[in-house]
Amino acid sequence: MQDQGSISSRLSQRALDSLAAPVPLRAKLIRALPELYHPTLNPTGAINMGLAHNDLMQKDIMEKLSTCLEFQTSDLEYGDPHGSRVLRGLVADLMNRHFNPVIPLHFRNITVVPGAGAAVWQLVQSLADPGDSVMVLAPYYGNFDLDVCVSTGVKLIPIYPHHSMDGGIDMDLLNSTKIIGTKCKVLLITNPRNPHGCCYSVKDMKHLLTFASKHSLHVIFDEVYGLSTFNPIPGTESSLFEPFTSVLSIANIEQWIAPQLVHVVYGMSKDFCLNGLRLGFIVDQYNADLRSAVTLSSMFGYMSTLNDRLVCNLLKDTTWIDWFVNTNRQRLYKAYELTTKYLEQLGIEYIPSGVGPFIVVKIDRLFKNHGQEISFEIEEAIWETALLNGVYIAQGYVFHCLEPGYFRLTYSLEWDHNNLHMLWGTS
Numbered sequence: 001m002q003d004q005g006s007i008s009s010r011l012s013q014r015a016l017d018s019l020a021a022p023v024p025l026r027a028k029l030i031r032a033l034p035e036l037y038h039p040t041l042n043p044t045g046a047i048n049m050g051l052a053h054n055d056l057m058q059k060d061i062m063e064k065l066s067t068c069l070e071f072q073t074s075d076l077e078y079g080d081p082h083g084s085r086v087l088r089g090l091v092a093d094l095m096n097r098h099f100n101p102v103i104p105l106h107f108r109n110i111t112v113v114p115g116a117g118a119a120v121w122q123l124v125q126s127l128a129d130p131g132d133s134v135m136v137l138a139p140y141y142g143n144f145d146l147d148v149c150v151s152t153g154v155k156l157i158p159i160y161p162h163h164s165m166d167g168g169i170d171m172d173l174l175n176s177t178k179i180i181g182t183k184c185k186v187l188l189i190t191n192p193r194n195p196h197g198c199c200y201s202v203k204d205m206k207h208l209l210t211f212a213s214k215h216s217l218h219v220i221f222d223e224v225y226g227l228s229t230f231n232p233i234p235g236t237e238s239s240l241f242e243p244f245t246s247v248l249s250i251a252n253i254e255q256w257i258a259p260q261l262v263h264v265v266y267g268m269s270k271d272f273c274l275n276g277l278r279l280g281f282i283v284d285q286y287n288a289d290l291r292s293a294v295t296l297s298s299m300f301g302y303m304s305t306l307n308d309r310l311v312c313n314l315l316k317d318t319t320w321i322d323w324f325v326n327t328n329r330q331r332l333y334k335a336y337e338l339t340t341k342y343l344e345q346l347g348i349e350y351i352p353s354g355v356g357p358f359i360v361v362k363i364d365r366l367f368k369n370h371g372q373e374i375s376f377e378i379e380e381a382i383w384e385t386a387l388l389n390g391v392y393i394a395q396g397y398v399f400h401c402l403e404p405g406y407f408r409l410t411y412s413l414e415w416d417h418n419n420l421h422m423l424w425g426t427s
């Protein structure tokens with residue numbers, strides 16, 4: 001609960017509850033921000049390997065964007081709160097080319113919102129009531145603690161139905177999951193997964209859909225890393241890991257669940273290196289009432305007319321966009337190879353994955369080799385030491401990992417080895 005001092009601010013209970021809710025990812029980011037590298041404010045600051053950002057295509061996207069900026073008199077008028085028809089059509093085309101939907105998407109299936117996080121929030125607003133809950137497959141992207149709970153009165157309940165952190169769904173574990181009364185309304189799934197970048201097999205996705213159907217849950221698939229995959233390896237046929245399959249591409253989905261319960265979140269922050277532009281999409285093909293509800297709520301936070309046109313001009317050049325997607329995959333794969341080779345040299349275990357831009361390392365064995373057990377306190381101390389020595393990384397704790405000793409490292413950077421030497425103390 002908020003302390004008495006805040007009560008004098010006369011905020012609503014809803015706002016006080018939101019402020020009081022624990023969000024480890026945010027708390028860590030707030031601690032790290034003053035230490036982070038900034039070209040003018042903090043040129044000797046820590047490199048940012050904690051946030052999911054991709055610098056590998058930055059020059060290319062900057063050059064392209066500078067040709068897309070355009071002002072028109074009509075920009076001075078109100079724009080379309082859920083995205084212009086042109087933009088929604090271009091997003092539908094993009095996803096038709098790359099996500100292989102069974103039924104091609106149409107502009108009506110897309111609602112534009114300011115970021116994938118906002119898309120999750122809007123969906124939760126429309127699908128669950130105060131006192132209800134959302135189940136999330138864990139470990140999970142820590143900001144869901146905000147996206148699901150802020151001002152909604154909805155609880156987020158992690159479930160852990162995997163054999164291992166990177167493993168597939170264990171049906172016994174899934175079926176033994178307790179559904180809290182009838183209050184659970186939504187199952188939230190990130191595919192490709194964050195933090196550890198693995199993808200669910202079609203078989204697992206069907207298990208999840210069946211489970212959701214049995215308990216009358218809506219399912220939200222957050223597919224925000226859907227085009228940052230390098231599996232099959234670019235330029236080859238070989239697949240090392242489970243490839244990404246969008247839920248939109250599952251044929252005869254009605255055999256597993258009523259399709260009006262299935263919703264997709266996508267956005268341009270990750271696959272297009274555009275965290276700052278705030279572009280997210282709610283994709284829905286079967287639930288017209290839901291689309292009306294999110295169209296209405298999109299009135300209260302929407303992208304500007306200038307941003308809308310900028311992105312239209314970007315997406316219109318489909319040849320360039322498809323080049324970008326393929327080149328990004330190749331560069332991510334090269335960076336992944338470099339990173340994993342380096343981790344192997346250092347003897348650091350990692351979870352192999354076919355998705356960028358981050359990798360999860362596991363350091364409990366380093367401790368076991370010295371007869372010690374890792375704990376969340378030690379994990380915290382390592383995190384702080386790394387930050388003070390020039391590298392911001394993400395602790396497994398902020399993704400609600402059950403065991404200590406995991407860290408997520410973003411490798412899609414212009415990085416040199418010195419910083420990593422600092423991190424692992426090998427210099």
Ligand SMILES: Cc1ncc(COP(=O)(O)O)c(C=O)c1O
Nearest residue numbers: 052115116117141190194267269
């Ligand atoms: C799984 C997942 N969903 C949503 C988001 C938020 O994306 P956006 O910046 O578009 O709000 C992130 C950001 O890291 C993410 O990892």
